[in-house]
Amino acid sequence: MDADSRDVRARGNGTADGSSTQRYTAHLERSQRVWDRWSDWYSMSERDFEPIRERAIDRLDLQAGDRVLDIGCGPGVNFEHIRSQIGSDGELVAVDYSPAMVANARDRIDRHGWENVAVHQADATTVDFDEPFDAAVATLSLGVMPDAHRTVENSRRLLVPGGRLAVVDVRPTPSGPLRLLNPLIWRFFRWYANWNPANDVPGSLRYTFEECDLIETAVGGTAYTMLCRRAGSDFEADHSGPEPTDQ
């Protein structure tokens, strides 16, 4: 099946008030500039994070024929590994907001001649599709989004009941002496990657999904992998816990 023929839409931007809409838009626009700029210089990050990204994808337990969403796909670093598991009967759909990243991802698809892989330039927070996904992956992308909590909610909504989401991301060093360097490191990441300190990705995942586990940490706990699962059709999330804060 030709994945490009699928209908992709944007849902309304449901931010609460004018100032948060402005913050959201400013972050998204800066994201586009930052990631367009890095799109041709991505090979180091691609290599360094490959093992942890591939282990996260392996934990999705993908089957031949699955339909998979790659959220903030960059230049398509996850495509080959996902494609090797879903085969030519599966379908991989990817979204990224940066046009230059999307162009690089499309070059990769063309080079490999993958007919069942498609990439769309879209905001992952509001993107919508006609058909749900069996599984989704977001590697190093949620933490740089303008509102990761809403992106996580949208990702859950796009999954079939029982669908899984694997997330690899980075966070401030949680413990040990390296913690003292957090302000410096995260200032750098805000400039370099448009990292958004208002996001609490693990908190949003735990709040939104019925099942969620931290399955791996690396680099002194700074890099982590979480695996989440949307419950079956009759089960709705118990939102009795505290809502993640948005400072």
Ligand SMILES: C[S@@+](CC[C@H](N)C(=O)[O-])C[C@H]1O[C@@H](n2cnc3c(N)ncnc32)[C@H](O)[C@@H]1O
């Ligand atoms: C650090 S790169 C990660 C790329 C790839 N997933 C990886 O593992 O290397 C972050 C990507 O998220 C994308 N991104 C940021 N905000 C986005 C949004 N709101 N919607 C879709 N993509 C977004 C950026 O354009 C960038 O390509």
